[in-house]
Amino acid sequence: MLGAAALPLAAPALAQEGFPARPLRLIVGFTPGGATDISARAIAPKMGEVLGQPVLVENRPGAGSNIATEVVARSPADGHTLLLATLGALVVSPMVIRLPIDPVRDLVPVSVAVDLFNILVMPPDRPWRSVADLVAAARAAPGSLSYGTSGIAGGPHLAGLLFDRTAxxxxxxxxxxxxxxxxxxxxxxxxxxSFATAASVLTQIREGKLRALAIPHLERSRLMPDVPTMAESGLPGFDVPSWYAVMAPRGTPDAAIARLNAAMRVALNDPEATTVLNRNGLEPRWSTPDQLTEAIMAERTKWLPIIRESNIRIE
Structure with missing residues (x-):
């Protein structure tokens, strides 16, 4: 009887020894060609090598990545479906949108994947040559200037909100x-x-098709050292950190999370992946699941008052 009682407890452990048992899906909440898509496709091949199963990138765009977030949150919690999540999807979306799921409640962290920097860019036919010029034009005609974002609550949107607040x-x-x-x-x-991701606009800047005015971070980027920060351009303290992270459905076994985390560590140290990421203005960054949890909580604390002041609410 004691032996029979132990069998149900042993089965999950044995099942995890065979993880992964089939190809994995890494869901991206945006269209191909953007920074999230580039990041996923840079790290997926090496992750697949380490795990012994292909990691297939799947684009599920819409609703500022919230469609993709829900897809992953409702997937079986077996480690085979993952989300490459933006800071906006994890931190801001729950503050502004009535979601059927809560990213913090319904997902568990695997690791930070990349840091990225955004660039304040504009078409070259616009007359503004500095942040001060842009601020003056925006103040002269409230509501007339528009900025593009890759979705509600994403990094470029947060930067736009902070721009209006500080300027x-x-x-x-x-x-x-x-x-x-x-x-x-x-x-x-x-x-x-737009406060566009570097991955999306570096080529156009280098070709003179877009003009770069400033970096919305506290320090200049080593990839574009001649472009000043927003703080240097007259808006002290302007900083919009941006990173992507891999998440799994809540309930995914700890053993699967540990194996995924270890695979990401190898992938993010892979020279080929690093070259692809750096070429697109992205920096690989691995973390423990606990460190990622702390980062999410810190950013929620930072952005909550700004979201409330902006009165953003999407029904």
Whole structure:
């Protein structure tokens, strides 16, 4: 009888020894071509090598990545379906949108994946040559200037909110389903500016198709050392950190999380993956699950008052 009673307890452990048992899905909440998509496709091959099963990148764009978040949260908690989540999806979306799921309640952390920097860019036909010029134009015509974002509550949107708050301006956010679409309309002159991800705009900046004004972080980027920070440009303390992280459905066994975390550590140290990421303005960064939890909580504390002041609510 004692032996029979022990069998149900042993089965899950044995099952985890065979993890993963099939190809994994890494869900991206934006269209191909943007920073999230580039990040996922850079690390997925090496993760697959380490895990012994392919890691397939799947794009599920829409609703600022909330569709993808829900897909993963409702997937079986066996470690085979993962989300490459943005800071916005994990931190801000629950504050502004009535969601059927809560990312903190319904997902568990695996690891931070990459740090990225955004760049304040605009079409070259716009007359503004500095942040001060842009601020003056925005103050002169409240509500008339528009900025593109890769989705509600994402890094570019947060940067736009902070810009209005610190500069005393009123600009209009135009939301797209991915960074690639933002760039398309920037190049066409349909929006005035964007705090776009470097992965989306570095090539266009280098080719003179977009103008870079500033970096919305406390320090200059080593990839664009000649571009000043927003703080250097007259907005002290302006900082919008941005990172992506891998999450799994709540209830995923600890053993699977540990194996995924270890695979990510190898992938994020892979020279080929690092080259791809750096070329697109992305820096690989591994973390423990606990460190990722702490980062999420810290950012929620930072952005809550700004979201409340902006009175953003999406029904």
């Amino acid at each position: 005393g301006t009123q600009t209009t956010a135009v939301h797209y389903r991915g960074g690639g679409l933002v760039v398309t309309d920037l190049l066409a002159g349909r929006v005035d500016f």
